[in-house]
Amino acid sequence: MIKVVIVDDHPVVRDGLRGMFAGDDRFTVLGEAGDGREALAVTEAVAPDVVLMDLRMPVMDGVTTIRELKARGSAARVLVLTTYDTDSDVLPAIKAGATGYLLKDTPREELFRAVVAAHRGESVLSPAVAGRLMGQLRSPAKEPLSQREIEVLTLTARGCSNRETAKRLFISEATVKTHLLHAYAKLGVRDRAAAVATAIEQGLIRRD
Known part of the structure; x- marks a missing residue:
């Protein structure tokens, strides 16, 4: 047995x-x-x-x-x-x-x-x-997301606009957009929804 x-x-x-x-x-x-x-x-x-x-x-x-x-x-x-x-x-x-x-x-x-x-x-x-x-x-190894990129994606997943995200993180809207673009490239996606979905799937951010 x-x-x-x-x-x-x-x-x-x-x-x-x-x-x-x-x-x-x-x-x-x-x-x-x-x-x-x-x-x-x-x-x-x-x-x-x-x-x-x-x-x-x-x-x-x-x-x-x-x-x-x-x-x-x-x-x-x-x-x-x-x-x-x-x-x-x-x-x-x-x-x-x-x-x-x-x-x-x-x-x-x-x-x-x-x-x-x-x-x-x-x-x-x-x-x-x-x-x-x-x-x-x-798949080739991808560059990991930075801590700031994860923070931006987390707020995006919660429904925050770029302006709201900028206020919460004390950065400019332009910087938020830059972090999102970098995250898109690292995750191999083209938009916010796909970035959030992929980040959740890979366990990079939590689903609230």
Whole structure:
């Protein structure tokens, strides 16, 4: 049997996953945790084969937890199971050492197959995540947005005009336009709406 630990800050999600695995004799759930710090303690105590890891949690997030598990020499394979598939979530998790990355809308049988594959050490990615990673590999590295460009885009996303943005940041309207143009070029877009959408998708600004 494949020994599993479930890490998610939502008790309902943990209960649902535990119930799913309880109905299949290939798996046994040895424990669960509601945050990264608790996950480290549980994993060290029960030595699972696979850890199902959420990313955005209190106390310690998933990426930090994955990195710490690797630093401690844990043999457990980490399979990310999350709602988020932005570049700012996917790439750090893979770099930290996650064996796979799935979204929470993954069907039950696909999740089971992914856990079995992760146990064998195989990389498992949801189609959306695989496509995003391929896009990153195929696209040349782009210059990152400056902090001021991010601030301008954040206010733009909130519906501020160039004049309102200028007042809030204590800069001129011309400077706002310059920052927007630079942001468009770096993001590969042509207008405000596309810039905001792309920045949100890449996790550069938050959706309010």
